[in-house]
Amino acid sequence: xxxxxxxxxxxxxxxxxxxxxxxxxxxxxxxxxxxxxxxxxxxxxxxxxxxxxxxxxxxxxxxxxxxxxxxxxxxxxxxxxxxxxxxxxxxxxxxxxxxxxxxxxxxxxxxxxxxxxxxxxxxxxxxxxxxxxxxxxxxxxxxxxxxxxxxxxxxxxxxxxxxxxxxxxxxxxxxxxxxxxxxxxxxxxxxxxxxxxxxxxxxxxxxxxxxxxxxxxxxxxxxxxxxxxxxxxxxxxxxxxxxxxxxxxxxxxxxxxxxxxxxxxxxxxxxxxxxxxxxxxxxxxxxxxxxxxxxxxxxxxxxxxxxxxxxxxxxxxxxxxxxxxxxxxxxxxxxxxxxxxxxxxxxxx
Amino acid sequence: xxxxxxxxxxxxxxxxxxxxxxxxxxxxxxxxxxxxxxxxxxxxxxxxxxxxxxxxxxxxxxxxxxxxxxxxxxxxxxxxxxxxxxxxxxxxxxxxxxxxxxxxxxxxxxxxxxxxxxxxxxxxxxxxxxxxxxxxxxxxxxxxxxxxxxxxxxxxxxxxxxxxxxxxxxxxxxxxxxxxxxxxxxxxxxxxxxxxxxxxxxxxxxxxxxxxxxxxxxxxxxxxxxxxxxxxxxxxxxxxxxxxxxxxxxxxxxxxxxxxxxxxxxxxxxxxxxxxxxxxxxxxxxxxxxxxxxxxxxxxxxxxxxxxxxxxxxxxxxxxxxxxxxxxxxxxxxxxxxxxxxxxxxxxxxxxxxxxxxxxxxxxxxxxxxxxxxxxxxxx
Numbered sequence: 157x158x159x160x161x162x163x164x165x166x167x168x169x170x171x172x173x174x175x176x177x178x179x180x181x182x183x184x185x186x187x188x189x190x191x192x193x194x195x196x197x198x199x200x201x202x203x204x205x206x207x208x209x210x211x212x213x214x215x216x217x218x219x220x221x222x223x224x225x226x227x228x229x230x231x232x233x234x235x236x237x238x239x240x241x242x243x244x245x246x247x248x249x250x251x252x253x254x255x256x257x258x259x260x261x262x263x264x265x266x267x268x269x270x271x272x273x274x275x276x277x278x279x280x281x282x283x284x285x286x287x288x289x290x291x292x293x294x295x296x297x298x299x300x301x302x303x304x305x306x307x308x309x310x311x312x313x314x315x316x317x318x319x320x321x322x323x324x325x326x327x328x329x330x331x332x333x334x335x336x337x338x339x340x341x342x343x344x345x346x347x348x349x350x351x352x353x354x355x356x357x358x359x360x361x362x363x364x365x366x367x368x369x370x371x372x373x374x375x376x377x378x379x380x381x382x383x384x385x386x387x388x389x390x391x392x393x394x395x396x397x398x399x400x401x402x403x404x405x406x407x408x409x410x411x412x413x414x415x416x417x418x419x420x421x422x423x424x425x426x427x428x429x430x431x432x433x434x435x436x437x438x439x440x441x442x443x444x445x446x447x448x449x450x451x452x453x454x455x456x457x458x459x460x461x462x463x464x465x466x467x468x469x470x471x472x473x474x475x476x477x478x479x480x481x482x483x484x485x486x487x488x489x490x491x492x493x494x495x496x497x498x499x500x501x502x503x504x505x
Numbered sequence: 506x507x508x509x510x511x512x513x514x515x516x517x518x519x520x521x522x523x524x525x526x527x528x529x530x531x532x533x534x535x536x537x538x539x540x541x542x543x544x545x546x547x548x549x550x551x552x553x554x555x556x557x558x559x560x561x562x563x564x565x566x567x568x569x570x571x572x573x574x575x576x577x578x579x580x581x582x583x584x585x586x587x588x589x590x591x592x593x594x595x596x597x598x599x600x601x602x603x604x605x606x607x608x609x610x611x612x613x614x615x616x617x618x619x620x621x622x623x624x625x626x627x628x629x630x631x632x633x634x635x636x637x638x639x640x641x642x643x644x645x646x647x648x649x650x651x652x653x654x655x656x657x658x659x660x661x662x663x664x665x666x667x668x669x670x671x672x673x674x675x676x677x678x679x680x681x682x683x684x685x686x687x688x689x690x691x692x693x694x695x696x697x698x699x700x701x702x703x704x705x706x707x708x709x710x711x712x713x714x715x716x717x718x719x720x721x722x723x724x725x726x727x728x729x730x731x732x733x734x735x736x737x738x739x740x741x742x743x744x745x746x747x748x749x750x751x752x753x754x755x756x757x758x759x760x761x762x763x764x765x766x767x768x769x770x771x772x773x774x775x776x777x778x779x780x781x782x783x784x785x786x787x788x789x790x791x792x793x794x795x796x797x798x799x800x801x802x803x804x805x806x807x808x809x810x811x812x813x814x815x816x817x818x819x820x821x822x823x824x825x826x827x828x829x830x831x832x833x834x835x836x837x838x839x840x841x842x843x844x845x846x847x848x849x850x851x852x853x854x855x856x857x858x859x860x861x862x863x864x865x866x867x868x869x870x871x872x873x874x875x876x877x878x879x880x881x882x883x884x885x
Contacts, residue, residue, distance in 0.1 A: 166524040175531035182536040186543035193544070194551065403686070405589065405693055410686050411735055445591075460694035463686050464563050468552065471559035 199471060200321045205480045209319075210326035212364055213237060213358055214450075217327055230327050234320060244395065253390040258388070260290050352494050359490035363454040364483055370446055371398040374408055374438055381434050382415055385423040393418065399475075401438075402482060404447055404459045408439040423505065455493040457486055561840050562680055566687025568844060570695060571722065572729035584711055592651045592692045610744075610756035624753065627650045717855060724819060724851040725844075731815030735806060736766040743780060746798050750791050752784045759861075766806075769846050770827040773803045819850030 193200065213233050220229035265284040271278040326333075338350055379394020387393060393415045400411015412435040419431040450456075462482060469481030553560060573595055580591035626648045633643040699718065706714055740763030747755030760777035777799045784792035821829070826846050833845025 168526045169529055170526065171531075175529060178531050178533070178536045179539075182539045183543070186540045186547070189540070189544055190547040193548070304839050403690070406686070406689055410682070411684065456697070458694040458697055459690035460687075460698055463690040467559050467563060467683060467687070468556045471556040472552065491509045492701070492705075496701070 198315075201319075201477070201480075202315065203322055204484070205476070206319050206322035207238075207326050207330065208480055208483045208487070209323045210330050211487075212361060213323070214327060214330070215361065229397070230324060234324060238320065248395055250391050252388050255389045260293075263290065344450065350493065356487065356491035356494050358489040359454040359493070360483070363450055363457070363486050363490070366400050366446065366450050366454075370442065371401050374398050374401040374411070374442075377434065377438060378412055381431050382418070385419055385427045385431065387418045387422055397435075399479075403462050404457065405443055405473065406439075406459055407462075408442055409435060412438075444458055454486075455490060457489045461485060471497075513681065530725065559683070561837070562683045563687050564844070566684045566726065567691050567841060568729055569688040570691035571683065571726035572733055573692060574695070574722075574726055575730050588696070589693060592689060592832060596689055601665065610759075616638055620753065623653065625786060631788055668816040674808065687754050716858070720854050720858070721851045724854060725847045728815060728819050728847040728850070731811075732767055735814050736763045739763055739776070739802070739806065740808065742802050743776070743799070746795055747780065747783070750784070750795055751787050752780070752791065752795060754783055754793070758783050767843055768822065769830045771830075773806075777803070820845055821850050821853065 164487040216233045219228075220232060223229075224232070226321050263286050264283060267283045271282050334353065338346055338353065341349055350489040375398020377394075378397035379390050382393040394449045394496035396414055397408070403410060410430075416428070416431055416435060419428040423431070447456075460486065464487045465481050466478040470478035473480075553732070576595055577588065577591045580586055580594060581588055584591075586594075629642070629648040629651050633639050703711055703714060740759045743762040744755055744759035746752075747758050752758060758780045761779050765772040765776040766777075768775065777796065780799060781792055781796050784795040819826070829845040829849040830842045833848075834842035
């Protein structure tokens with residue numbers, strides 16, 4: 157080829173054989189890895205969840221280690237966490253079951269009363285339809301479908317068992333794995349990154365612990381109020397309020413919306429007002445007292461990222477996914493906050 | 506794929522005009538970067554596909570936050586209140602408005618729905634007197650058929666229909682809660698997140714990022730804020746004329762007109778068509794009056810209200826707006842149709858500013874009085 161006139165010049169570019177091979181290998185490796193991740197996204201998810209849980213529970217293990225052999229401390233911590241989790245799950249299931257039984261008993265009577273008051277509901281055959289709905293619900297939970305229920309429960313139990321074993325392994329080997337990873341860094345950067353990671357993990361742990369304690373308090377108070385007002389499923393309402401309270405600044409109110417709606421529908425106006433006052437007071441305490449303390453100690457995750465990340469994780473992996481995604485977000489934000497403090501001067505020069 | 510190293514091989518006796526020869530060598534670190542980048546892209550794509558419904562709701566929440574940010578800023582600037590307090594005030598205000606709308610419109614809507622069943626056959630009988638089509642309607646005995654259809658309606662509703670309707674209602678309530686939570690979270694936290702993202706960028710890119718962010722904020726925020734205001738005005742107008750002229754299901758017609766008013770170009774037609782069909786149930790004369798009043802208001806909105814409130818936030822020609830809405834709707838449904846126009850407008854403004862820096866005029870709005878004066882002057 158000849159050079160042309162003007163600003164353009166011609167260059168012959170030859171790509172080395174090794175580069176061609178490397179390019180193709182990279183693309184193939186990316187596709188293969190992607191297929192592996194897609195096929196194994198559940199065990200990978202379990203591993204991530206187990207690592208986060210291990211990081212959260214390790215201080216409790218270290219504290220128990222002072223009084224017990226390490227292995228016992230590990231087992232007892234994991235067992236205690238498992239008991240709390242199973243207790244909450246069983247409690248909620250029983251609560252929902254009781255409320256459903258109550259509904260099945262009261263609904264036909266209420267339908268009959270409504271038909272007597274409104275002729276258009278009698279034309280609509282409300283009582284018959286309610287009876288049909290209850291019969292359909294009962295048949296869906298009958299022995300023929302309980303096999304599927306047992307299979308689902310067995311699958312869930314095996315997932316939790318494997319996750320529990322992984323959590324134990326991460327609690328035992330986790331610090332060594334992290335230490336080994338940091339050891340790959342050049343000595344000049346290792347010390348700084350060790351401080352960063354340790355600080356970020358401590359910040360995240362403190363943040364998550366305070367949020368968990370707050371969730372328990374808020375859930376307990378709202379659940380008690382729901383119980384006092386004789387609202388349906390008070391344990392579930394308390395759980396929803398507790399989980400919602402994890403959201404900074406507005407979470408207590410958002411989580412208590414079902415309670416407030418139920419109070420407006422089923423309780424007296426005084427009872428509904430009491431529920432509203434209690435929820436607003438809890439939110440005010442969170443904004444004025446808890447959040448500033450947490451922010452000073454561990455930084456601020458903020459409501460926007462918490463909402464967005466938790467919602468997308470909930471859509472992908474359910475409630476467990478949302479909780480673990482929140483923990484991962486707290487860890488990442490803690491790390492970024494520590495990096496931001498150290499590196500903002502570098503970026504600005 | 507660029508290479509960190511390249512060897513230039515000069516051919517023997519290279520003279521001016523002879524092509525250079527270069528050997529590209531890709532190193533291992535580059536290929537690892539490529540693998541990681543591809544994996545990250547796959548992961549993002551998979552998450553977007555698996556959680557598309559939730560991402561859509563979150564996006565709606567973010568857009569609403571952009572639209573409401575103007576109100577929050579006005580409160581913080583005018584009354585010097587902290588931002589969280591201003592957000593709470595906006596939240597309380599919206600809650601009060603929503604509750605008032607539900608309490609005022611809910612019971613009449615239910616009553617009108619019940620009355621519709623008894624009024625509809627009589628209204629259909631009135632159509633027997635219409636020219637041209639009246640005879641055909643009478644021959645088909647449409648009034649009796651409508652009576653029979655209304656009588657059979659309760660038995661046509663099955664248990665499955667009730668269950669799926671209840672599920673839809675519950676899903677809708679959850680969606681509203683998600684949008685509300687996202688909107689107010691972003692309003693509270695948006696500025697801080699933008700500052701964090703800005704700090705994460707290298708210093709040499711920050712000015713450009715600021716420019717891009719400012720354009721998107723101004724175009725999208727102003728467009729949606731103004732559009733929501735104009736849509737609310739349309740809803741109030743439709744509700745008023747529907748109630749005055751006894752159009753059945755007036756609250757439903759108002760809500761439909763309000764939502765369709767957000768869709769560019771064709772929204773007015775959709776809103777007006779539904780109103781006209783409902784107005785027919787009140788009589789053909791009423792339908793004609795209501796349609797005329799609706800068309801008059803549409804023109805007022807297009808030439809006076811919209812330019813005054815939304816202004817030239819988007820600055821696109823009508824065919825471009827329509828095409829953007831159609832493509833956005835085909836790609837992502839109603840949310841896609843709604844965001845396509847401001848997105849295209851923002852991209853256009855960025856392009857113009859990049860090609861001709863400093864030539865884009867400040868976005869202005871004209872007051873309602875100026876727009877009216879301009880219209881009347883033009884008419885003379």
